[in-house]
Structure formats: structure tokens, C-alpha cells
Amino acid sequence: MSPSARPVARHPRMRTNALGLTPRDYEGAMSTLCAGCGHDSVTAALIQAFYQMDVEPHRVAKLSGIGCSSKTPTYFMSQAHGFNSVHGRMPSIAAGANAANRDLLFVGISGDGDSLSIGLGQFCHAIRRNVNMLYVLENNGVYALTKGQFSASADVGTRSKKGEVNRHGPIDPVNLALSLGATFVARSFSGDKRQLVPLLKAGLAHKGFAFIDVISPCVTFNDHVGSTKSYAHTRTHAHEVVETDFVQLKSRITADYEGGSTQAVTMHDGSVVRFSKVSEDYDPRDRGKVLRYLREVRNRGEVATGLLYLEESYEDLHEFENTVERPLVELEYETLCPGSKALAELQKEWW
Amino acid sequence: MEPTNTGDPQYYHRVVDCQWACPAHTNVPEYIRLIAQGRYTDAYMLNRKSNVFPGILGRTCDRPCEPACRRTRVDEKPVAICRLKRVAADLRDPVAHLMPEVPEEKNGKRVALIGGGPASLTVANDLLPLGYEVVLYEKHDRLGGLMLTNIPSFRLPEKVLSAEIGFIVDMGLEVHLETPVTSMRDLWENGGFDAVFVGVGAPRGKNLELPGRYDSANVHIGIDWLESVAFEHIDSIGERVLVIGVGNTAMDCCRTAKRLGGAEVKVMARRGRKDFKASEWELEDAEEEKVEILEYHSPKEFVVEDGVLKGMKFDVVEWYHDEEAGREKSRTVEEVFIPCDDVVLAIGQDNAFPWMERDMGIEFGKWDMPTVDRVTHQCSLPGIFFGGDAAWGPENIIWAVEHGHQAAISIHNHCQGIPLTDRPPAGMNLFSQKMGLHEWSYSNEYNPAARTQMRYVDLEERLRSMEVEAELGFDVQQTAREVQRCLNCDIQTDFEAKLCIECDACIDICPLFCLTITDNGEEEDLRQRLTAPADNLKQALYVSEALPQTKRVMVKDEDLCVHCGLCAERCPTAAWDMKKFDLIYPHAGQASRAEVS
Numbered sequence A: 001m002s003p004s005a006r007p008v009a010r011h012p013r014m015r016t017n018a019l020g021l022t023p024r025d026y027e028g029a030m031s032t033l034c035a036g037c038g039h040d041s042v043t044a045a046l047i048q049a050f051y052q053m054d055v056e057p058h059r060v061a062k063l064s065g066i067g068c069s070s071k072t073p074t075y076f077m078s079q080a081h082g083f084n085s086v087h088g089r090m091p092s093i094a095a096g097a098n099a100a101n102r103d104l105l106f107v108g109i110s111g112d113g114d115s116l117s118i119g120l121g122q123f124c125h126a127i128r129r130n131v132n133m134l135y136v137l138e139n140n141g142v143y144a145l146t147k148g149q150f151s152a153s154a155d156v157g158t159r160s161k162k163g164e165v166n167r168h169g170p171i172d173p174v175n176l177a178l179s180l181g182a183t184f185v186a187r188s189f190s191g192d193k194r195q196l197v198p199l200l201k202a203g204l205a206h207k208g209f210a211f212i213d214v215i216s217p218c219v220t221f222n223d224h225v226g227s228t229k230s231y232a233h234t235r236t237h238a239h240e241v242v243e244t245d246f247v248q249l250k251s252r253i254t255a256d257y258e259g260g261s262t263q264a265v266t267m268h269d270g271s272v273v274r275f276s277k278v279s280e281d282y283d284p285r286d287r288g289k290v291l292r293y294l295r296e297v298r299n300r301g302e303v304a305t306g307l308l309y310l311e312e313s314y315e316d317l318h319e320f321e322n323t324v325e326r327p328l329v330e331l332e333y334e335t336l337c338p339g340s341k342a343l344a345e346l347q348k349e350w351w
Numbered sequence B: 001m002e003p004t005n006t007g008d009p010q011y012y013h014r015v016v017d018c019q020w021a022c023p024a025h026t027n028v029p030e031y032i033r034l035i036a037q038g039r040y041t042d043a044y045m046l047n048r049k050s051n052v053f054p055g056i057l058g059r060t061c062d063r064p065c066e067p068a069c070r071r072t073r074v075d076e077k078p079v080a081i082c083r084l085k086r087v088a089a090d091l092r093d094p095v096a097h098l099m100p101e102v103p104e105e106k107n108g109k110r111v112a113l114i115g116g117g118p119a120s121l122t123v124a125n126d127l128l129p130l131g132y133e134v135v136l137y138e139k140h141d142r143l144g145g146l147m148l149t150n151i152p153s154f155r156l157p158e159k160v161l162s163a164e165i166g167f168i169v170d171m172g173l174e175v176h177l178e179t180p181v182t183s184m185r186d187l188w189e190n191g192g193f194d195a196v197f198v199g200v201g202a203p204r205g206k207n208l209e210l211p212g213r214y215d216s217a218n219v220h221i222g223i224d225w226l227e228s229v230a231f232e233h234i235d236s237i238g239e240r241v242l243v244i245g246v247g248n249t250a251m252d253c254c255r256t257a258k259r260l261g262g263a264e265v266k267v268m269a270r271r272g273r274k275d276f277k278a279s280e281w282e283l284e285d286a287e288e289e290k291v292e293i294l295e296y297h298s299p300k301e302f303v304v305e306d307g308v309l310k311g312m313k314f315d316v317v318e319w320y321h322d323e324e325a326g327r328e329k330s331r332t333v334e335e336v337f338i339p340c341d342d343v344v345l346a347i348g349q350d351n352a353f354p355w356m357e358r359d360m361g362i363e364f365g366k367w368d369m370p371t372v373d374r375v376t377h378q379c380s381l382p383g384i385f386f387g388g389d390a391a392w393g394p395e396n397i398i399w400a401v402e403h404g405h406q407a408a409i410s411i412h413n414h415c416q417g418i419p420l421t422d423r424p425p426a427g428m429n430l431f432s433q434k435m436g437l438h439e440w441s442y443s444n445e446y447n448p449a450a451r452t453q454m455r456y457v458d459l460e461e462r463l464r465s466m467e468v469e470a471e472l473g474f475d476v477q478q479t480a481r482e483v484q485r486c487l488n489c490d491i492q493t494d495f496e497a498k499l500c501i502e503c504d505a506c507i508d509i510c511p512l513f514c515l516t517i518t519d520n521g522e523e524e525d526l527r528q529r530l531t532a533p534a535d536n537l538k539q540a541l542y543v544s545e546a547l548p549q550t551k552r553v554m555v556k557d558e559d560l561c562v563h564c565g566l567c568a569e570r571c572p573t574a575a576w577d578m579k580k581f582d583l584i585y586p587h588a589g590q591a592s593r594a595e596v597s
């Protein structure tokens, strides 16, 4: 029988983070996804990111919709808060939770079906509001949980497991996010943690909506020859546009960059993101140029990866709304809800 | 690094830490699983194949397997391998009918064994089934060697000893008791033997030449004294006893003294506890029986008045590191007198071969020891072989057994005209344990239980007689718990590079962070780049062939793998599989199965 939990045996010399925790302290329940699912690798990358950033699990809220991808939150950080919403509705739940408690770190996990079909509107509005959260879209080109129908991110010409060819043009979530004004836009691959982990960390440090589209192959329904979202296809067609290095605040001393093509952006919390451009004429801070460049890469049949666009100074949801510094959940009831007299007083302004 | 050759039986053999450490390479995890299934007889016979004396060793083995046990690297204490062996021996059914068959018709070759200890008995065990006529000469009136004369019966009951010796004698061993060999030349030249095996042990107890040594009859040489107790020539001792030395012999002496009337028994050690030679468990057992162990006492003089032993003088010493000499040295802090009625010297044993003529072609080297080949066990005179404590000095039973196996291979080759160096090679079988999607034919769940404590007979009852076995052995519940602590180190993670799609699932699931996919490099460099620190250099790194998609390699640090099988369970392509490794470690007359096929 398969063990219901991983062995409690621990590596006796595993490095601990500033909180004295090892990556194993960031684990969740045993995954019930298919063996080899890309989503499980994303889970492992998230564990590494939280562990490396010394995040206290109880300061995190994990949110998701419906889909294999949306099961991810169960599989990491059991001690964090979690909310599994209705299909496609995670963004509004996240916005609400964020409005109520701005002190938590929000991480939303979604799928291409969840975010680009039923939840497309929700996704767009979360970007528009610049909700301060990390939004990970585990993109496998299919509705995996419902047995592998093409999703809205399936490329024209990609084949299903049974050989059927997809004819509808895809919605590219990176393109969409850029067009809607997202302030942190990245793409990565579940099979490349060297790239993915720093991106997740930068996304967590970003103030505002940090979007990462992660190509995350579905081994069961979309990993065959002819699929453009398989492990092999992604490996041969990924084009790393920028290499990203995330330098955490605690190790700022090392943030002394060699010149050349390296650019640096200081994040809201003082951490630094360093870019070494793989492509000469790329500027991750010029939205127009980025959009143009990505179109060229796509036209060549390649998939651009890396931290593609970053803007750190834009206002987030709370700044737009001019809310109080203290999280709403911490306000005394009387302050939060001053009663009908105060309401009447307020209403006078408009009468 | 070069891709690991898992086709070489030694690679997976090393992963089975206990089996690797066992001189006779007993298949520990397999016998533990058999015990777990209640198949005690099968477990016993599997043990017997390698170590010949499971009941004896299940009580007395030096247990080199236990410090090696993988469990110590993820948990505090090793699996109680030795005590589980005793369970198999205690709970087995009658096994006489399962012993190796001995042909009626002999092969015409005659072999003499000198000494009736475990080394000689193992040679007999291996050669009798091949049709040899085997003749054993023993000085005492019973067989067993030090197992009989020196290991006290409260640790090793006589009936356990005689039963296991009986299995061998019943194969048709010709035994001559009370027949010491007094001339090697005579035996060799006139005995009509094709080969002779010398298994006479290391019979001489070390003496302590200090003032007053011979002024009293109450100073005893440990191994001779234990022998006299075993043969019931001695059945009492004074109330206050000093045992000099702190090895395992000293532990048997002090515990025996406790049973013969020694009320106040002290073990006197020159060094501190960390340097004691006795096994931790023997020290614990002695202290439990209220033996006092005094550190840093260096014997100086026996104080005898009017022929009566009064006590001993000791220098109390402290140890320091001498830079110049580059080693520890002692200096005296004070001198003390400790009164006593008897002293037992337990400071070691020497070999002695007074009955072996020095001019017959047997070459003697350093410390007047015969020159014996480490692999073949043959001395400079072809046809004469040495093993056990007689070969290279005192060791233990399990080494004596392994020497016996190796000497038997040599004797067989010698008699059949095969070069001695032409030894049957080790082989292996590997077979998948997969039963279903998430099902294996072994229990892969990790049980965090702590090592099971042995239970003992009450102290008072225990000390009443030499014949009361101190340890009770594990009961069925204790056994059921302890078997689950074994990590099944023989169930190997076997990798097939060409199947891997580099999804990382195995790497992500591994609870001990054993796995990494990375660019290949030299070992030193690779060790720096793995998922978790790989700083146990004694444990190998497995390195795969280049992986199909990226040409990187799969690396596994064998150090902490708990054989949970999760990597194989999470692998979508079965690139990892859990395969049972069965070492074929041939004995005399057996070719490895791998060789046959």
C-alpha cells in the first residue's frame, strides 16, 4: 500500500532557514495528482520559495478555484490558511480576503481552464485592481480534471491524445496580463526550478498583482507527441528571454552587480531583482517593447520565458482605495461598523 | 562521473549496510521480513546459510551490522538485528530435516580440522555436503571452543550451543575429543590427509607481570578462570573482586564473579569510558548487575601479606595529548590502594603454537605468527589452512565463521586441483517488487518506533546461578514492532535513464532529499550541487547515463534513502523501480547463479 504520508524520517543535516525550519516544514498533504504531473513540481517550487524566504506559514493565505491545478494548495504548507473557491472565482475571493487582511501573503493557484475560460472575467479584474498577490497559473493546455478537453490556452494545431487537432486560437495569459496593465508578468516551466523558484520569490516580494504563467505538463492527457504543452516540446521550444536572479533583502550585501547587460529593480520590501538579458534588445520595463518582442518570439513558434515585465511603483488595491494601514480584520467592531447614526451622517453628504 | 555500474553486485551490496558490514554477509533485511511474516524457520535457515550458528549468534554476536545499520543515520539507534536473529532461532520449528544433504558416497578426500571452535565447525559444515571425509581433533571433552569454555552460560545456554553444533556433527563429522594435536608434523606426514585446517584459537591469556604477581593463588588469568568455571572446577570466588581490563572478556569475568559470590566486583580501567573496548551493551549489562567500573586506574602492584592477597595498588592517571609523540600519554595523579580477595586478569589473549614444528615448511613471521594469505587462508605450506582466532589473532565468532567459509572454498579447490585464487565470484538477482500502481510486495511504510528494549530476568533471580539466561528475548509483540524499524535496504531503487522524462516528481517527493537531476561533474563537485548536503563520503553516489531530454544525469546520494519507494511510486514512466537485491555469495562447491547463467 502506498503510505498515507511521507516518512517522518528527516535528513539530519538539512539546512534550516532563518526560522529554523527545513523545506519539510512547508509540506502539505500527500498529492493525489497523477504521478509525474507538472503541478506537483510547481508545488515543490512553491515550498522552496516559501522556505527560502523564511515565510511563516500562518502568514500565508492559499486560494484556488477548481481543477487539478487548483488542488495544489492542499499539497503545501498545511499550516497556512486556505480557500478552495468555486470554478473560476478565486480572484474575487482573493480580492475580498486581501481587502479584509492586507497583512497576509496571498497566493492564488489556478489553471488555464479556471482562469482563461470560466474565470476569465475574474482574472482580468484582479489584474485591473492590482490585488497584492502572487497568481500562479498552472498551464497545461487542457481541462485535465474533466479528462483532457482542449482549454483556451491550447495552441492552434496541437493534438489531443486521441489525435484530434485544435483549431481555435489560444488566449495567451501573458499577453492578456500585459495588455491589462499587470505590473509583474512572468512565464516559466514546471520542469525548470532553477528559473521558477526565483520567479516565485520575486512574485511574493512584488507589491501588487504578480502573475506567473507556468507551463505545467499534464502527463496523463497532454504529454504525447503532437502536443505543444508536453515536457519534450516545452524543453525544445522554451526561449529564456531574461534570466532573473532574486536577491532577498536579508542578503543585500551581495547585491553588487557586475556591469554589462545586468539591470536591477529594487522591490517594495528592499529586495532586488536582477535581470541578465539573454536577448540584446529586451527591456523588461518597457511594456510596449515587451509586447512587440513577445509577438516575434511567438511567431517563431517559441515560448518566451523569464520575468518578462516588472513595474514596482504602481498603486495596489489598498492604495487605490485609500484604506487604513491596519488590516480591517484587526479593527474594533465599532470602528469598522460605526452604526446607523454614523451612516446617516455620511449619507448627508450626498443628500 | 562515469555512470554507475549497478550490474556489479558490489554496488547494491554496499547499499545494504548491515549485510555489507556482516563478515559472513548475512541477508539481514530478508530474514527480518521473514520474521515479520512469522516464517521463523525460513528466517533461521536463511541465517544458517551465511552464519551457521543463528541461535548462538542471536545471543552473542559482536554485531558489526548494528553500528552500520542505515537506521542510525535517520534515527537514534539501529534495528535490533541480533536480537531478531534470536527470535528466529527461539521460535523456529525443528529443522534437522532441512540441513544440507550429505552424500553416502564420499569423494575420496580427507580433511583434518584441529580445534572444535566455530571456525573448524564451519569448515566441516561446508565440506561434509560435498562428500569429504572430515576428521576433527579437540583437546577438551566437548566441542564449541571459546563459545563453550569462555562465553558464560547466562549469556549462551548450553542447550543452544549443543543443538547447533549437533547439526554439524550429525552430518557425519568424525570427532576425536580429548585428543590434542601435539605434533603438526606427525599429523601432516602420517595422518593421510589431503588438507589440514588449523582452528585452535588464541588460547593464551595475557599476564600482568607486576610485583607480587606470583605470591598468591588468588590472581587468575581471565580466560583460564572462565574455562574452569565452565568445566565446574571453580564454583566460588571471594567477596571483593577486581577485574583488570575493560574488554568483553572483562565483562564476562565480572558478571561471572557476581554469580559465584562476588558481592563487590570492580572493573579497573586504565582509560576513560570512550576508549573502553567492551561493547556498549555488555557494559550496560554489567552495570545493571551492580558491577562498578572505575576509569583511569593503572595497576601497579599486588599487595600480598603472609601469602594472603590483600588488594592492589593503582596509579590514578590522567591522559593528555603529547604533541611530540603525536599520541595520548598518561601521567600519574596519585596512588591508591584498593582492597580485594581475588583478582581476575582480562587484558587480552595471545596465539601460541608450541606443537607446530618450525622446520616443516610453515613460515612464521611477526609476533611468532604463521604467515597466512588473507584471501585463501593458506600458509606457506600448501594444503595447510588457518582460520578463526588462530589466523590473525583474536576476533569473534562471526569472523571465525567467515574464515571457515573461505578456508572451505580453498580446501575444496586444493583437493580438486583448482587454483586457490579461482574463487566463485559473487552474483546477484534483482527482481521488481511492484504489485500494482501503489503496491509493493514489501512494507514500505516508515515506522518511527524507537528501538525495542530487551527485558531481563529479575536481578536477584539472575544472579542466583550461572545457568539462568539473563536476557528473556523479544516476545511476539516486541518482535512485531522491531521488525518494522528495518528500512529494507535490499529493496533497491533501480533506475532506467532512457525512460525518464525529467518531470522531477521523484526529486520532489523524496523525504530525505536523496535525488537530484543536474549536469554531470566530478564527484567532489557533484556532491556540492545536490538537493541536500551529501557529506557522508562513505556512502556512494549513484550517477545515471545521460537523460534523454536534457542530457543531464540523475544522481542519488545513497546515504539516507529509507527505501520508502515513493520515488518509484511517483514516477510516471517507471524509470525508478523498487527491486529486491539478492546477493549470491557462494560457499565451497557453489558457483554463483549469475555465473551459471
Ligand SMILES: Cc1cc2nc3c(=O)[nH]c(=O)nc-3n(C[C@H](O)[C@H](O)[C@H](O)COP(=O)(O)OP(=O)(O)OC[C@H]3O[C@@H](n4cnc5c(N)ncnc54)[C@H](O)[C@@H]3O)c2cc1C
Pocket (backbone or CB within 6 Å): B060, B061, B062, B114, B115, B116, B117, B118, B119, B120, B137, B138, B139, B140, B143, B144, B145, B146, B147, B150, B151, B179, B180, B181, B182, B199, B200, B201, B202, B203, B223, B226, B248, B249, B252, B355, B387, B388, B389, B390, B394, B395, B396, B397, B398, B400
Ligand atoms: C571471555 C570471552 C568472551 C567472548 N565472547 C564473545 C561473544 O560474546 N561474541 C563473539 O562473537 N565472540 C566472543 N568471544 C570470541 C570468540 O569466542 C572467539 O573469537 C571464537 O570462539 C574463535 O573461534 P575459533 O574457532 O577460532 O577458536 P576457539 O573458539 O578458540 O576454539 C579453538 C578450539 O581449539 C581447541 N584446541 C586448541 N589447541 C588445540 C590442539 N592443539 N589440538 C586440539 N584442539 C585444540 C581448543 O580447545 C578450542 O576448543 C569471546 C572470547 C572470550 C575469551
Ligand SMILES: Cc1ncc(C[n+]2csc(CCOP(=O)(O)OP(=O)(O)O)c2C)c(N)n1
Pocket (backbone or CB within 6 Å): A066, A067, A068, A069, A070, A087, A110, A111, A112, A113, A114, A115, A118, A138, A140, A142, A143, A144, A145, A146, A151
Ligand atoms: C462551474 C463549474 N463548471 C464546470 C466544472 C467542471 N470542471 C472541473 S475542472 C474543469 C477544468 C479545469 O481545467 P484547468 O483549470 O485547466 O485545470 P487542470 O485540471 O487542467 O489543472 C472543469 C471544466 C466545474 N467544476 N464547475
Ligand code: SF4
Pocket (backbone or CB within 6 Å): B016, B017, B018, B019, B028, B029, B068, B069, B070, B071, B078, B079, B081, B485, B486, B487, B488, B489, B490
Ligand atoms: S535498516 Fe534493516 S536492512 Fe538497513 S541496515 Fe538496518 S537492519 Fe540492515
Ligand code: SF4
Pocket (backbone or CB within 6 Å): B493, B509, B510, B511, B512, B513, B514, B515, B560, B561, B562, B563, B564, B565, B566, B567, B568
Ligand atoms: S526510496 Fe526513493 S523516495 Fe524513498 S528515500 Fe529512497 S530515494 Fe527517496
Ligand code: SF4
Pocket (backbone or CB within 6 Å): A036, B499, B500, B501, B502, B503, B504, B505, B506, B507, B567, B570, B571, B572, B573, B574, B575, B576
Ligand atoms: S519521476 Fe521518473 S520520469 Fe520523473 S524525473 Fe523522476 S525518474 Fe524521471
Ligand SMILES: [Mg+2]
Pocket (backbone or CB within 6 Å): A067, A069, A111, A112, A113, A138, A139, A140, A141, A142, A143, A144, A151
Ligand atoms: Mg489545465
